[in-house]
Amino acid sequence: xALAHQLIPLIKQLLRTRQLTYRDVGRVLELSxxxxxxxxxxxxxxxxxxxxxxxxxxxxxxxLIEASDAVVPRLRELTRxxxxxxxxxxxxxxxxxxxxxxxxxxxxxxxxxxxEAECLKHVLTLDRMxxxxxxxxxxxxxxxxxxxxxxxxxxxxxxxxxxxxxDFLAGNFNESEFDGLNFGHGMLTESAYRQLRAELxxxxxxxxxxxxxxxxxxxxxxxxxxxxLASRSxxxxxxxxxxxxxx
Numbered sequence: 157x158a159l160a161h162q163l164i165p166l167i168k169q170l171l172r173t174r175q176l177t178y179r180d181v182g183r184v185l186e187l188s189x190x191x192x193x194x195x196x197x198x199x200x201x202x203x204x205x206x207x208x209x210x211x212x213x214x215x216x217x218x219x220l221i222e223a224s225d226a227v228v229p230r231l232r233e234l235t236r237x238x239x240x241x242x243x244x245x246x247x248x249x250x251x252x253x254x255x256x257x258x259x260x261x262x263x264x265x266x267x268x269x270x271x272e273a274e275c276l277k278h279v280l281t282l283d284r285m286x287x288x289x290x291x292x293x294x295x296x297x298x299x300x301x302x303x304x305x306x307x308x309x310x311x312x313x314x315x316x317x318x319x320x321x322x323d324f325l326a327g328n329f330n331e332s333e334f335d336g337l338n339f340g341h342g343m344l345t346e347s348a349y350r351q352l353r354a355e356l357x358x359x360x361x362x363x364x365x366x367x368x369x370x371x372x373x374x375x376x377x378x379x380x381x382x383x384x385l386a387s388r389s390x391x392x393x394x395x396x397x398x399x400x401x402x403x
Contacts, residue, residue, distance in 0.1 A: 231300050
């Protein structure tokens with residue numbers, strides 16, 4: 157259980173706080189004290205072990221897991237190698253996007269041609285990356301910071317530009333109430349442009365908040381929505397070709 161690496165330090169701390177010993181743990185696990193020490197050193201706890209230790213501590217397994225999650229640093233960014241791993245496996249990338257959007261394993265298996273065993277394998281990969289924790293009952297707890305982002309100019313963004321962006325822009329943006337396309341152009345000073353970027357950043361934060369609040373609804377009540385925010389200093393190439401030569 158990958159979760160054990162996170163739980164064991166907390167369990168040791170709680171044992172000390174409650175003045176309990178390894179002998180007490182051995183009693184509920186039906187193990188000798190040396191065996192308990194080896195079990196903790198190996199950082200391998202079965203679900204049955206977790207349930208019994210939680211009961212000894214006067215907690216439920218869920219309460220114990222939630223307490224450990226509270227002290228785990230949230231992931232703000234992956235490494236380039238991790239992003240390469242995601243874009244190099246289409247089904248792993250699919251499962252990643254689904255769980256980030258608060259899908260359960262059952263939701264993924266029911267919607268896509270992915271077996272439960274295959275989905276679990278990919279979820280465990282994401283667990284090792286620190287993106288999530290796989291909990292008892294195949295429940296998923298995300299470990300992403302609120303400001304989590306893909307690496308600037310990294311593999312995921314390169315994949316988006318080469319593969320996903322053309323697919324996104326190929327739609328007519330008029331098929332449902334979720335669709336819309338607005339394009340604006342202006343000539344701005346540096347100060348005005350900074351104000352514009354601040355507004356775009358606020359909109360991105362608002363989208364994240366709406367995404368979080370919508371996650372509590374069932375999957376049938378939610379729909380994937382993509383918001384493309386892009387700005388750069390730009391003149392159409394056709395116009396640039398008509399500029400007068402300065403020489």
